[in-house]
Amino acid sequence: METYDVAIIGAGMSGIAAGIRSAHFGKKVCIFERHYAPGGLNSFYALDGRKYDVGLHAMTNFVKPGVKAAPLNRILRQLRIRREDLNLSEQKRSRIAFRGTDLKFSNDFGLLESEIDREFPDQVDGFRKLVEDVQGFDDSRIDYPYESARERVQARISNPLLEDMIFCPLMYYGSSTEEDMDFGQFVVMFKSIFLEGFARPFDGIRGIIKLLLKRYREVGGIRRMNTGIAKIEVVEGRAERLILDSGEEVKANIVLSSAGLPETDALCSEKWLGNSESEPGKLSFTETISTFGKSMKEFGWGEDAIVFFNGAKRFRYRSPESPVDLESGVICIPENFDYAEGEFSEGVVRVTCLANYRLWKSYPEDRYRNEKESWRPKIWEAAKSFMPETELAYPNECIAFDMFTPTTVERYSWRMRGAIYGSARKYRTGVTPISNLFLCGTDQGFLGIVGSMLSGIAMANAHALR
Ligand SMILES: Cc1cc2nc3c(=O)[nH]c(=O)nc-3n(C[C@H](O)[C@H](O)[C@H](O)COP(=O)(O)OP(=O)(O)OC[C@H]3O[C@@H](n4cnc5c(N)ncnc54)[C@H](O)[C@@H]3O)c2cc1C
Known part of the structure; x- marks a missing residue:
């Protein structure tokens, strides 16, 4: 039976990033992907001779090259990918359009601030305090307790229209919960959309995926497409064997799953999620x-x-x-x-x-x-x-x-209920009750292209490279 140091479930953004990071440090890594195409929720396809992206609107988190601590630049450093190879171009501008009120924004945060000053002059001081709250929140910690973002925002913004206009992009681009979100997730989304910004490669997502896969090959990673994981055989609290859709069995010391929280639990021969947690998004x-x-x-x-x-x-x-x-x-x-x-x-x-x-x-x-x-x-x-x-x-x-x-x-994507942002419950440490099984990607709590890659890297660092 083939044995790997690290088996990764899913060749989406988080799985590939986790694979590069693990293989880079000499681990024998295999990514198992049920689909024939890589990229997961951010894949690509052709229809009647035309190229389409599955998901890509924009890559969030765009910053200039020098901003060392920013997620985008951290990812590039950790994966050893040259920034120019992403071939990114910045947005011209974007807009939050509610009936009768428009707020424009761009990668220059000053535009949004001046738009709020123009449309909501009595709210702009509160908005500036909210920005201070966001900047003062340590989102690198993964163990922060839940706080209602609505309550935190209402403490600064008293106009419900402006409150909704701030929430609309952040929820649409990254909330797995209805009507309200965790303040920590609000901070991550606020930074990635308003304080950082949008960019896009000319040719869509395919260039980024090809670049990641090339890197993965260069560091010796193995990838098996059309090869789903049908079952994780759990013995004495350990993922002992992975049973593939074909019936073939493989072993791995560490298993990283990007399939989602309820989806991963459903694969295990011993279930570990409670009823309320196993509810899909x-x-x-x-x-x-x-x-x-x-x-x-x-x-x-x-x-x-x-x-x-x-x-x-x-x-x-x-x-x-x-x-x-x-x-x-x-x-x-x-x-x-x-x-x-x-x-x-x-x-x-x-x-x-x-x-x-x-x-x-x-x-x-x-x-x-x-x-x-x-x-x-x-x-x-x-x-x-x-x-x-x-x-x-x-x-x-x-x-x-x-x-x-x-x-x-x-x-x-085999995501239950087609819930793009996954389950309402996130496992921020990636740790599951199965001692060698960890989550990465969407249900570890990091979303979007940059977020999911960051998650793959962080979970590989924490669990596969210990
Ligand atoms: C329509 C749409 C628009 C989006 N727009 C943007 C955008 O503009 N900007 C942005 O940053 N993000 C966007 N996103 C979100 C972004 O695509 C996701 O957050 C991110 O790609 C999630 O990556 P992941 O690795 O966590 O999960 P996934 O991409 O879901 O990867 C999981 C992989 O696991 C595979 N898998 C599942 N079960 C099994 C199994 N049992 N065995 C083997 N393989 C399995 C799946 O096939 C999949 O490839 C969009 C998503 C969608 C769908």
Whole structure:
């Protein structure tokens, strides 16, 4: 039976980063991935000859090269990857758009501050104090106790509209809990989106994944694709053997799982999660990807990289009663980053909205397809009302289209309920009751491209390289 020093479940961002770090220090490492494609929630695919990213809107946490302690630069140092190889371009600007009130922001934090001063002059001092709270919070500690972010923000901001406008991007890009979030997670998201910022590689996520896999190969890592872990055989509190989907068995001294908390527990022959913890995350999303025959600049949409919109009186971040919540969402226009390379010959608009997993899951195939068709124009109209007036006729001018629902995410990532941000409960130390089984990635509590890579590195350092 093959024996590894470290077996990693999942070739997503956290799994690959953990693999590079472990193999770099001479460990015999194998990443087992059930999908044929690497990248997990941030993978890529082709449809009718066109390239698509699964998830990428923007990479958060963008900072300039010299900021040593910043997550992005820490990752690059630990993985020994050259920054220029990421080929990142900064956003032009983004926007939080609520009915009648807009706040623009960019990678220059001063823009957001001045926008708040313009729209909410009586709140700007409170906002500055909130920024001090964020900067004073030590998010490198992993054992901080839960605090309600809503309560912490309300202590500084008395205007509910501004409160909701601050929460909307942070929740959409990284909250696994409805309506409120842990203040520690709020701090991580606030820094990564507002104090640091957005960037994107010209060619999407594939360049970053290829770069990571090249690095992994160079340090001797082994990768087995189309090879899921079907079961973790637990004997006397240890992960004794991994049983692959094919029935083959392998052994590993350390197992790092990026499959998720309830998902990893479900693989174990002895269950260790209590009933409330084994509940999968409640938040799922749908995304439409519309491609047009010319650049969005030509349609007058050439400014905003990301728009977080909300039309409801109060911003609601929860699983909706209907298949899709049209009140709020995120619009991403990938061409609106400051690319050094050429122009985009086609325009792409991605729109993400909250979605109800249970309903999408209940539809038989024909109904599922019809529901997608019927939600497509509604999602477009909801998003369009927050964008500059345009002559664009939809769907007539749309030359290609794709859409995913919570069941698509579940089908391709094996994440229960298609919960992109995982379980409400996070295991921040990565430690499980199984002595040699550790979590990394989303359910260790770090999300997004940079967060999940940081998690893979931290968990490899703490548990595989002890
Ligand atoms: C639509 C969408 C948009 C997003 N937009 C952004 C964005 O703009 N910016 C950003 O920073 N982040 C974004 N994210 C979030 C980001 O993609 C994730 O937070 C991050 O990729 C999670 O990485 P991970 O390694 O923790 O988990 P995953 O990517 O889920 O990796 C886990 C891997 O484990 C594999 N696996 C599961 N079970 C098994 C098993 N039993 N055996 C073997 N393999 C298994 C899965 O196939 C998967 O490849 C987005 C995600 C989605 C879905």
